[in-house]
Amino acid sequence: MSVGEHRGYQRYSAPVLAVCGYSGSGKTTLLAAAIPRLVAQGLSVAVVKHDAHGAIVDTPGKDSDRLFQAGATVALRGPDQQFQRRRTTASLSLQATLAEFSRDHDLLLVEGHKDTPLPKFWLESSPRIATPENVTNIIATLKWDSQRLEAFLGYIHKWLPQAWADRPLYRGLLVSEPILSMEPGKKSPNAGHQHLAEIVAALRSSSGSDDLLVLGTGSLPESLRNISRLPDVPGFGGPCASLIAAHRWLPEAAWMMVSCDFSELRAEDIQWLAAQRRPGTWAVIPRDDGHGLPALALYEPQALAALERQAIEDPDRRARLVTLLDHPRTQAMILLHRRDRRHAAGAVRR
Secondary structure, eight states: OOTTOOOOOOSSSSOEEEEEESTTSOHHHHHHHHHHHHHHTTOOEEEEEOOTTOOOOSOTTSHHHHHHHTTOOEEEEETTEEEEEOOOOGGGSHHHHHHHHTTSOSEEEEESOTTSSSOEEEEOSOTTSOOOTTOOOEEEEEOSSTTHHHHHHHHHHHHHHHHHHHSOEEEEEEOOSOOOOOSTTOOOHHHHHHHHHHHHHHHHTTSOGGGEEEESSOOOOGGGTTSOEEOOOTTOBSTHHHHHHHHHHSTTOEEEEEETTOTTOOHHHHHHHHHTOOTTOOEEEEEETTEEOTTEEEEOHHHHHHHHHHHHHSTTSBOOGGGGGGOTTEEEEEOHHHHHHHHHHHHHHO
């Protein structure tokens, strides 16, 4: 597979569900009851609401409305909130809005938009009114009864983890310097090449070759130069340039990043990292002796979007991976084989 091609994966960084029905069917009532339950589970939820009659979002005559009516895009900022109002343009399609919200949310809920191909629930307003034949991709029809909320949440509870895991997961081999020797005391380049081949074999053990790419500017031995490479993003410094390149190439993908100098990598480590994916966790960064290993980690697109924003805000256009260790959506754990090693050492000491 060339770098310019990829399979037709889900197009957003977060799973999407629509809630549709005729006016008066209880769409807003259902979402208003469901969202607190979802947020209580640690999920960040966004709602995109369709209003066929136009949105009334400001008070006529207020300063913000006067600026908008004068022709400006207006952003209102306050403690822990921000509101943006702009005129509709081609860039503000439903698809563009969902793509933007998915950068920092775990679940996107769409109210209305029944004519889209999104997976959707249809809410009955009356059992005598049939579901329109032109509404496609209906997951389930929710009756007008007291079980509607639990049926909706029950579906999300089962569906969301699988939808999260179904988004693409790529493996990125970070090569920032020429590969010479990766073992202390050895000067032969063959030692480094052998370690690199073992890392590549571990990365490929649980993935097809199409899902493995080289990141960074370092050179590779001839035997591994058939692996596709993504160039760094110009204007950014440090390893973040490689990760930003990966994120921009396929914004809806998660990435498992492995530095070429991690010589103890095992296939079980890769499988373990992949198994840690779950809604609400944006990064899985192993720890060893209390230190984070951000160059051997799994990053969901939400984490990579946060890294890119951090780099853009930095005066030198750099972002440090270790800052993601303190992110509230990061899961930091000890790799399984390192746990086993420490357990054995502890048993010997006892």
